[in-house]
Amino acid sequence: MMRRANFRNENLSTVSLGAIRIGALASVLAVAMVAPVAAQTPYPGGTRTAPAPAVRHIPFDTRRGVFSFASGLEQSLPAVVQVTTLGSSRGPSSGENEARPVATGSGVIIDAAAGIIVTNNHVVENGRKFTVDMVDGRLVDAVLIGVDKATDLAVLKIDTTGLTQVSVADSDTLRAGDLAFAVGYPLGLDQTLTMGVVSGLNRSGLGDAVEDYIQTDAAVNSGNSGGPLLDSLGRLIGINTSILSGGGGGNDGIAFAVPSRIMLHVVGQLREFGEVQRGSTGAIFGSLNAERAHALGVSIVRGAVVDDVAPGSPAEAAGLQRNDIITRIQSRPVANAGSVRATIGIAAPGAGLTVTYLRGGRERTTSLSVERPVEARVILGTGEVQAFGAAFRDLRAGDGVSQSGVLVTAVEGGSIAAARRLIAGDVVSAVDGTRVADIRTLSDALNAAGETVELTVSRAGAAQTVVLGD
Numbered sequence: 001m002m003r004r005a006n007f008r009n010e011n012l013s014t015v016s017l018g019a020i021r022i023g024a025l026a027s028v029l030a031v032a033m034v035a036p037v038a039a040q041t042p043y044p045g046g047t048r049t050a051p052a053p054a055v056r057h058i059p060f061d062t063r064r065g066v067f068s069f070a071s072g073l074e075q076s077l078p079a080v081v082q083v084t085t086l087g088s089s090r091g092p093s094s095g096e097n098e099a100r101p102v103a104t105g106s107g108v109i110i111d112a113a114a115g116i117i118v119t120n121n122h123v124v125e126n127g128r129k130f131t132v133d134m135v136d137g138r139l140v141d142a143v144l145i146g147v148d149k150a151t152d153l154a155v156l157k158i159d160t161t162g163l164t165q166v167s168v169a170d171s172d173t174l175r176a177g178d179l180a181f182a183v184g185y186p187l188g189l190d191q192t193l194t195m196g197v198v199s200g201l202n203r204s205g206l207g208d209a210v211e212d213y214i215q216t217d218a219a220v221n222s223g224n225s226g227g228p229l230l231d232s233l234g235r236l237i238g239i240n241t242s243i244l245s246g247g248g249g250g251n252d253g254i255a256f257a258v259p260s261r262i263m264l265h266v267v268g269q270l271r272e273f274g275e276v277q278r279g280s281t282g283a284i285f286g287s288l289n290a291e292r293a294h295a296l297g298v299s300i301v302r303g304a305v306v307d308d309v310a311p312g313s314p315a316e317a318a319g320l321q322r323n324d325i326i327t328r329i330q331s332r333p334v335a336n337a338g339s340v341r342a343t344i345g346i347a348a349p350g351a352g353l354t355v356t357y358l359r360g361g362r363e364r365t366t367s368l369s370v371e372r373p374v375e376a377r378v379i380l381g382t383g384e385v386q387a388f389g390a391a392f393r394d395l396r397a398g399d400g401v402s403q404s405g406v407l408v409t410a411v412e413g414g415s416i417a418a419a420r421r422l423i424a425g426d427v428v429s430a431v432d433g434t435r436v437a438d439i440r441t442l443s444d445a446l447n448a449a450g451e452t453v454e455l456t457v458s459r460a461g462a463a464q465t466v467v468l469g470d
Helices: 022-034 260-273 290-296 337-345 439-448
Strands: 039-043 046-050 080-087 100-111 116-120 129-133 139-148 153-158 179-184 192-203 213-216 228-230 236-243 255-259 283-287 304-309 325-329 352-359 362-369 378-380 384-387 390-394 406-411 427-431 452-459 462-469
Touching: 080 116, 080 179, 100 179, 100 236, 116 236, 116 260, 129 153, 139 260, 153 260, 179 213, 179 236, 213 236, 236 260, 255 260, 283 337, 283 406, 304 337, 304 384, 304 390, 304 406, 325 337, 378 439, 384 439, 390 439, 427 439
Parallel strands: none
Antiparallel strands: 039 046, 080 100, 080 129, 100 116, 116 153, 129 139, 139 153, 179 192, 179 228, 192 213, 213 255, 228 236, 236 255, 283 304, 304 325, 325 352, 352 362, 378 384, 384 390, 390 406, 406 427, 427 452, 452 462
C-alpha cells in the first residue's frame, strides 16, 4: 500500500510509472564524458575561457559497455524485503482465530545482526501477525517492536541468519538534483527499482504530523510504502511513505520519504523504549502563508508563526510571543510549521534549540528548551486554550463564521487531537453537550469532563462529532 498525501490517508493502486528514461540519461553522460564544456566568462574587453571542470566518477561499466548504477545499488537490494500484515478480515472465515493478509508493503533491514527492519506504520496498522518475504525466497515471521504514527514509521524484528543490511547516509547532505532510487514491491510485482532525482527538501504541510520530507520523482506506487529511497551509491537516505496524487489515484511523479535523520532517531527510540518519547516547548505553531504574511505585514511566505505560548512554558522562558515568525531552527531553514515540529519532534527532552525569528521586522535569536510534556490536560493561555495537542481561540469577525463557539487554530502532529482527526478550521460549539461561547467556557468544560470528551464541531458547514481522550 502507499499512503496518499492529498490530505487523505487511504490506500490506492496506481498504474503510471514516472521513472527517468535511462537512454536519455546515458546520452547526457556520454556527452559529459566525451566533451566537457568549457565556460565562457565575461571580462573588460571581451571574454575568456575557463578550464573545463574535471568529470568525476561517471558510472560506466567498461566490461559491458553500458552506463549503470548497479555496482552501487546491488549490495543494498538484498536488504529490501516485502512485509505482509495479517489480521482479521471481513467475509467468511474457516477459523475464528485465522489471520488473513490485510496489507502489504515494503521494508528495509538496517541492522542485520539484530534482524531490525524499518517500514511504515500504515503498513502494519491493525495487524495481528507479520511476515517478511526476502529476496532470496525465504519467508519468516516478524515481531512488531513499536510504531510512531507521527512519522508513519514502524520497526519489525526477525530472527534468522544470513541477512544483509543497508548503509545509511546523512540526509542533511542531500541536494535537489541528486539521483534517487526507490526500491520496493509495488502493484503486486517482485522487487522493483525505479530512478528519479531529489525534487525538493524540507517538505511539510501535508497533514498533522512530524513532517520534513524528501520529495522525489522516482516512481513510487502502492506497495512501495516502507521501502527505502537510496542514493546512487546504494545508501539509505529515506523511507518512502506517501505520494501526492492529482485525483486520479496514480503516481504523478511526486512522492515523499521520511529522511534518514528522522528515521534513525525514531528507530532508536522505538528499540529502546517501545515508543518515541518527545518533549514539548509549550508553543503552538502555524504555517506562514500569503494571507497571514499580509496580515502580519511581512514580505515573506516561508516560516512558522507562533500562534500561542503557554504560561510558564519553555517557549515563554525563551521570550517567544504570539505572531513571532520562526525562520530558522538549529540552523535549518523553516518552510512552515512542519519544519519546526519535525525538529522539536526528534529533540530529546532537556535539549536546547537555537531559534531565529522575526518580530516587528527585526531578526532575533533565542534558545528554546525542549522539556517533558506538561501533565496538565488543559492550559488556558492569554488568548488561546491548549488541550489534547490542539489550540483553540475565540471567533473573530473576520473568520466569517456566524455561529457561536471557538475556532481550532492548530493541531500538533502525533497528538490525540490529530489522531482523532480534529483539524485546524473546525469550530467547536459544545463539549459533552454543553454549549461553549469562548475559550474560558471551553476551558471550564474540558476541565470538568471525564477521561473522554465529545466535541460538537462544525466543519465546512456540517456538524460532526469528535471524541478526544486516551
